[in-house]
Amino acid sequence: MMLPQLVVSGISTGMLYAVVALSMTVVYKATTVVNFGHGDLVMAGAYAAFVFTAGLGLPFVPGLVLALGVLFLMGLVIERALIAPILAGPHLALAMMALAAGNVLRGAARLEWGRETLMLARPYPQTAFLLGPVVLTMDDIVITGVVTLLLLVLFAVFHLSPVGKIVQAVFQSQRGAALVGINVSAFHGTMWGTGAALGAVGGALLALNTALTPDMGAWTLVRGFAAMTLGGFGSLYGAVLGGVLLGIMEKLLGFYVSTAFIDITAYVVTIAVLLVRPRGLFGSGALRRV
Amino acid sequence: MASPRRHQRRLFWLLPLALLPLPLFLDQYQQYVVNLMLMYVPVGVGFNVVVGNLGQLAFSNVAFFGVGAYTAGILMAKLGLPWWATVPPAGVMGALAGCAASVPALRGVRSFALAIMTLAFGELMRWTYIRSEWLTGGSMGMAVPASDLLGWRLDLEAHKFYVFLVLATAVVIATDRLLRSRVGRAFMAIKDNETAAAAMGVATGRYYVLGLAWSGFVVGIGGAMYALLVGHLSPDSFNLIELILEFAIIMVGGLGSLVGSVLGALVITATPEIFANFPGFEELIFGLLIVLVILVLPRGLASLLARLHPLFRDRYLEDA
Amino acid sequence: MPALLELAEVTVRYGGLAAVDNVSFSLEPGEVCAVIGPNGAGKTTLFNTVTGNAPTSGGRILFRGEEIQRLPPHAIAARGIRRTFQQGGLFGELSALENVLTGLHTGIVSGLVGLLLRSRRALAAEREATRAAYGLLQRLGIAELAERPARELSGGQQRLVEIARALAGDPPLLLLDEPAVGLSPPMRAALEAVIGSLAREHGTGILLIEHAIELVMNLADRVIVLNYGAKIADAPPAEARANKTVLEAYLGHA
Numbered sequence: 001m002m003l004p005q006l007v008v009s010g011i012s013t014g015m016l017y018a019v020v021a022l023s024m025t026v027v028y029k030a031t032t033v034v035n036f037g038h039g040d041l042v043m044a045g046a047y048a049a050f051v052f053t054a055g056l057g058l059p060f061v062p063g064l065v066l067a068l069g070v071l072f073l074m075g076l077v078i079e080r081a082l083i084a085p086i087l088a089g090p091h092l093a094l095a096m097m098a099l100a101a102g103n104v105l106r107g108a109a110r111l112e113w114g115r116e117t118l119m120l121a122r123p124y125p126q127t128a129f130l131l132g133p134v135v136l137t138m139d140d141i142v143i144t145g146v147v148t149l150l151l152l153v154l155f156a157v158f159h160l161s162p163v164g165k166i167v168q169a170v171f172q173s174q175r176g177a178a179l180v181g182i183n184v185s186a187f188h189g190t191m192w193g194t195g196a197a198l199g200a201v202g203g204a205l206l207a208l209n210t211a212l213t214p215d216m217g218a219w220t221l222v223r224g225f226a227a228m229t230l231g232g233f234g235s236l237y238g239a240v241l242g243g244v245l246l247g248i249m250e251k252l253l254g255f256y257v258s259t260a261f262i263d264i265t266a267y268v269v270t271i272a273v274l275l276v277r278p279r280g281l282f283g284s285g286a287l288r289r290v
Numbered sequence: 291m292a293s294p295r296r297h298q299r300r301l302f303w304l305l306p307l308a309l310l311p312l313p314l315f316l317d318q319y320q321q322y323v324v325n326l327m328l329m330y331v332p333v334g335v336g337f338n339v340v341v342g343n344l345g346q347l348a349f350s351n352v353a354f355f356g357v358g359a360y361t362a363g364i365l366m367a368k369l370g371l372p373w374w375a376t377v378p379p380a381g382v383m384g385a386l387a388g389c390a391a392s393v394p395a396l397r398g399v400r401s402f403a404l405a406i407m408t409l410a411f412g413e414l415m416r417w418t419y420i421r422s423e424w425l426t427g428g429s430m431g432m433a434v435p436a437s438d439l440l441g442w443r444l445d446l447e448a449h450k451f452y453v454f455l456v457l458a459t460a461v462v463i464a465t466d467r468l469l470r471s472r473v474g475r476a477f478m479a480i481k482d483n484e485t486a487a488a489a490m491g492v493a494t495g496r497y498y499v500l501g502l503a504w505s506g507f508v509v510g511i512g513g514a515m516y517a518l519l520v521g522h523l524s525p526d527s528f529n530l531i532e533l534i535l536e537f538a539i540i541m542v543g544g545l546g547s548l549v550g551s552v553l554g555a556l557v558i559t560a561t562p563e564i565f566a567n568f569p570g571f572e573e574l575i576f577g578l579l580i581v582l583v584i585l586v587l588p589r590g591l592a593s594l595l596a597r598l599h600p601l602f603r604d605r606y607l608e609d610a
Numbered sequence: 611m612p613a614l615l616e617l618a619e620v621t622v623r624y625g626g627l628a629a630v631d632n633v634s635f636s637l638e639p640g641e642v643c644a645v646i647g648p649n650g651a652g653k654t655t656l657f658n659t660v661t662g663n664a665p666t667s668g669g670r671i672l673f674r675g676e677e678i679q680r681l682p683p684h685a686i687a688a689r690g691i692r693r694t695f696q697q698g699g700l701f702g703e704l705s706a707l708e709n710v711l712t713g714l715h716t717g718i719v720s721g722l723v724g725l726l727l728r729s730r731r732a733l734a735a736e737r738e739a740t741r742a743a744y745g746l747l748q749r750l751g752i753a754e755l756a757e758r759p760a761r762e763l764s765g766g767q768q769r770l771v772e773i774a775r776a777l778a779g780d781p782p783l784l785l786l787d788e789p790a791v792g793l794s795p796p797m798r799a800a801l802e803a804v805i806g807s808l809a810r811e812h813g814t815g816i817l818l819i820e821h822a823i824e825l826v827m828n829l830a831d832r833v834i835v836l837n838y839g840a841k842i843a844d845a846p847p848a849e850a851r852a853n854k855t856v857l858e859a860y861l862g863h864a
Contacts, residue, residue, distance in 0.1 A: 034402040082581060091401045092347055093584050096541060100584070103534055103577030110570025214570065218530045222413055225406045233403075264417055270410040274403055275394060464726050471725045471736065472711070472718045475704070479712045482701040489661060489699075490775070491687035491716035500722075 006251040012140040014247020015147040021227035021239035023198035030191030037102025039221030045200020046207035060123035068197040075196025110214040120207035226266035232283025313448035321447035328454040329515040330555035332461040334539040336509035342546030344501040345481025350391040350408035353415045354506040356528035358384045358513020373437035384510020388502035395498040419525040431524030544590030612675030614815040620669035631839035639813040647836035662686045693785040702761035710743040713778025746774040765792035
């Protein structure tokens, strides 16, 4: 009976996709720009975590927090310097700019670490537990636990705090928010920073399990898109649900249908959903058809 | 018509003629680089038709490139066809891939959604190359056998140069005629104002398919050229990094401009060869270049040239 | 002989709201019919049903006896129904001449192969079209703007280019959505002359949304008045002007 095992590992991977998709959705909701360079921000987050922990010898949690801070600044700077000036322009330029910014990050990472295979050291023992028919690795627990905690914190901030109310207001109507005196352009920068930092969490979690390479961004980007598409573009809950669903689907299809699906579920889901039901499960029709 | 236009048409013939003696002055390596530039001309031209002229965010160019390259390679390796015989099939397969890529556009998918979808399509193609080991050699890649053109050796860079020159010139001239006709106007109309285009009787669906099929055809031919030039095909050559290189070509050259596609191909392909020893430097440079172009010179190098001389003026560079 | 254009009980619903409510009328060749009414009365939506840009929730639209309400916009345009838009109808990046040339798109017959090989036929077709496009610009007095990109032109000039484009190919039915907006008095005079001659000499059927009263009084054979999507009058201009219901509709919206 593989089903429970598959679902559990699927949730674990899915949580990773969820945090990446969420980070991309935050950016999208704030500026309606799809950040094609976001995968590379995730990669940068992973490398930043590496630099602070393995490189500078800091313990894991402070190292990670510093990495998040660095990525926040990175996201902020990218938005202010590169995106804000062209925000009113054609979508192609925005897509290209995001892609190019990611490219610069990737090139820099490859220049510095391209020839080495690096891993982010786990700050926890690599053990596993048997829970009925299911094997739960520490990795599964940590990833699921961290992401769930993060989601709860974000939920609390978003719905209960005054900051969260401002965010909600701007997400609903930028013009309305501006009328009420909210500094929308500062908001844009902050949200890109937040999205980058969230992406960095995903990057760090990913790097605990897999090798750090400059190319991990492309892998992440496509899966982030798939999760966002499945859940519904522009929906925060959709991003999370889409991510988890994607993770589960990959494992189930990969076992019951063909191992090919471990790789291609993301591509197939993206194409199928956009053709058949573009607004995904919970979308509002943000990526509207003509 | 207007004089600069006639001169421009002549330039498309004269420039290649003027380049004929080039192999006499270049060593094998330099000639290889020039051949690489010529190979990227159809790739850039095809991409620009879709992104610059039709105005669609179809990021499927690498898929067309790969399909063309693998078609040529497989026909040569498995069926023993000479290279020149694989060029038309490579184009046709590219065109078919273009038709496939037009399906989402026909269903009304636009902008970022189209970009994401075509990206997924490209990755799916790459996965296909990796998984079809019996056909493509999988992730180890496949070797492309040496070939000749009816007895004339094609393993010499100089010989490849002449063949590539003919192909690149043919592609540029044919695309020029296409863009100057009612088809080109239809493309631009759709890009500018799709509703109004339909109101003028332009069957927009047909032109999506035509634009993407033409792009696929031309880029597929570029793929066949790649197979001959590089002699080895591997799935990793057709990934996101390659896509960004092709973006750099059309953005730095000039979106929507045929002159720009050629310029971009010349300028950008020189770069990887310069930085071959520093992995990552090339991506850094391309990224910075694209950023710079978008902020400072949105219409690309061709717009600079157009300011200097009306000969290089293209339809899209009026406000250069 | 079926009417040039016939609307039979055409209705457009958005949710519970009827933007066009059970409208019926017909138009004959050579007739100029003005559609007027307060803002939001559904005039542009009505146009959009005819041109295929708005789906009908009920009723039929017949062009020369053929039902067209389910056809896509380009198919309707290809049958000879052309229009101008209230705003943003031009192709900004194309020149005035090229804008008019797109209007001739369906008329330029050339296969792809001929195009690529620059066959005599393809070249001749293109030359013909260019000549015709130029002629249309001349007719509206703006021939000197031919090579200018459309986005560089003034509002009034853009309007005239759009009208020239709509005239391309001699369409039997023309829908003009507020063509006189932004036009200087001499431009208006030119417009009036063109519309008048189209109707009287060419037999073009013209449907016109217009707020300028003198234009309506001078040109229109009939006036259709819409209010809240429904037709409240269909009569010659003088009669419509005096109609009590019409006056109330306008005053009620004032």
